[in-house]
Amino acid sequence: MSPAPEAPKGRRGRRGAAEDTRGQILAAARSLFAEHGYEGTSLRRVARHAAVDPALVHHYFGGKEELFAASVQLPADPARVLSPVLQLPTAQRGEPLVRAVLGLWESELQPTMLTLIRSAIGSERQSALMREVFRRRILTTLMTGTDFDEQEKELRAELVAGQVLGLLITRYVVRLEPLASLPVDEVVRLVGPKVQQYLTDPLDLGPNGNRD
Amino acid sequence: MSPAPEAPKGRRGRRGAAEDTRGQILAAARSLFAEHGYEGTSLRRVARHAAVDPALVHHYFGGKEELFAASVQLPADPARVLSPVLQLPTAQRGEPLVRAVLGLWESELQPTMLTLIRSAIGSERQSALMREVFRRRILTTLMTGTDFDEQEKELRAELVAGQVLGLLITRYVVRLEPLASLPVDEVVRLVGPKVQQYLTDPLDLGPNGNRD
DNA sequence: ACCTTAATTCATCACGTGATGAATTAAGGT
DNA sequence: ACCTTAATTCATCACGTGATGAATTAAGGT
Numbered sequence: 256m257s258p259a260p261e262a263p264k265g266r267r268g269r270r271g272a273a274e275d276t277r278g279q280i281l282a283a284a285r286s287l288f289a290e291h292g293y294e295g296t297s298l299r300r301v302a303r304h305a306a307v308d309p310a311l312v313h314h315y316f317g318g319k320e321e322l323f324a325a326s327v328q329l330p331a332d333p334a335r336v337l338s339p340v341l342q343l344p345t346a347q348r349g350e351p352l353v354r355a356v357l358g359l360w361e362s363e364l365q366p367t368m369l370t371l372i373r374s375a376i377g378s379e380r381q382s383a384l385m386r387e388v389f390r391r392r393i394l395t396t397l398m399t400g401t402d403f404d405e406q407e408k409e410l411r412a413e414l415v416a417g418q419v420l421g422l423l424i425t426r427y428v429v430r431l432e433p434l435a436s437l438p439v440d441e442v443v444r445l446v447g448p449k450v451q452q453y454l455t456d457p458l459d460l461g462p463n464g465n466r467d
Numbered sequence: 468m469s470p471a472p473e474a475p476k477g478r479r480g481r482r483g484a485a486e487d488t489r490g491q492i493l494a495a496a497r498s499l500f501a502e503h504g505y506e507g508t509s510l511r512r513v514a515r516h517a518a519v520d521p522a523l524v525h526h527y528f529g530g531k532e533e534l535f536a537a538s539v540q541l542p543a544d545p546a547r548v549l550s551p552v553l554q555l556p557t558a559q560r561g562e563p564l565v566r567a568v569l570g571l572w573e574s575e576l577q578p579t580m581l582t583l584i585r586s587a588i589g590s591e592r593q594s595a596l597m598r599e600v601f602r603r604r605i606l607t608t609l610m611t612g613t614d615f616d617e618q619e620k621e622l623r624a625e626l627v628a629g630q631v632l633g634l635l636i637t638r639y640v641v642r643l644e645p646l647a648s649l650p651v652d653e654v655v656r657l658v659g660p661k662v663q664q665y666l667t668d669p670l671d672l673g674p675n676g677n678r679d
Numbered sequence: 680a681c682c683t684t685a686a687t688t689c690a691t692c693a694c695g696t697g698a699t700g701a702a703t704t705a706a707g708g709t
Numbered sequence: 710a711c712c713t714t715a716a717t718t719c720a721t722c723a724c725g726t727g728a729t730g731a732a733t734t735a736a737g738g739t
Contacts, residue, residue: 269705269716276716290591294506298697308718313698315716375641377589379502382641389643406645413643414657421633425625429587429594431601433618434625445626445670449661458657481686481735488686510727520688525728527686681739688733696725703718709711 277315279305284326289366292373293323327370333359334392345401349451354443356419360427361439372420372428389416401455414453422446489527491517496538501578504585505535539582545571546604557613561663566655568631572639573651584632584640601628613667626665634658 270276283305287296298319302309316322336359340351360368375385393416398408425431426442434442482488495517499508510531514521528534548571552563572580587597605628610620637643638654646654 269703269714274716292504292506292589294504295590297695299695309697310699310719311717319697373589376636377504377585378507386641386643389641409643410645410649410657413637413646416643417633417637417646417658418630418661419633420636421629421631424588424632424636425629429598429601431598431621431625431628433622434629437622445622446629449630449664452661481684481733486686509725511725521727522689522729523687531727683736683738685736686734689731690729691731692727692729694726694728697723699720699722701719701721704716706713706715708713 276305276307276311280307280312280315280322281325284322285366285370288323288326289369289373292370292377294377298322327367329364329367334396337396341396341399345398346451346455348454349449350443350447352415353419353422353447353450354439356423357439357442360423365427368423369427372423398454407458411453411458415450418446418450418453488517488519488523492519492524492527492534493537496534497578497582500535500538501581501585504582504589506589510534539579541576541579546608549608553608553611557610558663558667560666561661562655562659564627565631565634565659565662566651568635569651569654572635577639580635581639584635610666619670623665623670627662630658630662630665 280301284296284301287301287304290296298312299309301322302312312322316325336355337352340348340355343351374381376382394409394412397412397415401408403411422442426435437445492513496508496513499513499516502508510524511521513534514524524534528537548567549564552560552567555563586593588594606621606624609624609627613620615623634654638647638649649657
């Protein structure tokens, strides 16, 4: 009720130390980009969400593109997350692969991951980018150590990508309900084997081994 | 070179009959929404793309929301596309299910489908909508005729949804390359069996039946 | 031939957008 | 105590957005 002297509406100039405005802006941006995507998020909204003057967003980040880039910057190279999986023989990569990917999503990186997947699918331009990233970083490594011909390697890697992507979307984006709340271990047990099949089994093997 | 009298820049009033302006606007909208999503597409851009005055968009559709709704209106109820599949016993639904869904995407509905999937994933609001649709329309029907308990039915339906969604995204949205150009029959043979496994096989069966 | 009605254009609104630059204030090193 | 430098606010731009309403022209029934 009293006109709080600690929050003087429009006092200019520098504030008390250690308020980490930059951090607050970044946090707000991460959350809003994750929820509404790039186009659906305005700088002013980010500023309001962070309780900060819009001009500060420019001050710290330079512009919307840069803010987005910063929001999506990963602290750890995701390739490194996958590398332990690649040490294993192909015949045992299914479950560890799923586990590694889920691990990324269960961490504090989840909003970032959400933003990445949302924007990667949201428009043609971004999808093209994803296509390239996949070609360059995933495909080449995922199937190392197998002796399928090139074409088959690519196809298998893409089927794996599809299975994993679908899992991520149903669990973390759309959040369908039993699935979304299942413990990681269980999801790994459910989906890991299918990934393994795409990795190494004969390619059109029926359900439960249909030999007829 | 000559100042074409057939295309008089700013002549007002009604045009020659049978130009189907409404149709052109709708077509432009479908294509642009499919490519850039809802937020990324402006009415003026649609108008320019259809070579038409922006006010006409309002004249015919009333506003952006309505234009979007009209762009996404499906000529056939997708539930009817699935219903033949549901006639079959659960043990044989895998491949037909995949084939039915792919059929939808290989038709002239593809841009509409693209828009639907893009917007459904693009923002939290839309994702929530998708969650509801799935609950109401897919889940209940997909597992009819099995005797798993309720929880397991839901989980299986969601795993199927994930597998199919992932396939659609890699093939039609991101268009990863061997996969995107594969004939439908082949994709059905590749993915159908996995769907079948999610539908009916014991839930954590390993690759190629790992009994060890 | 006439008249209603639909299609089209134009001018214009109010608003939110991303962006910039100057003015102000405090922090923090010296 | 001083001075540079960083953080913050404010005013302001130019522009694109979705939207509306009046004015104009032809279509098409009678």
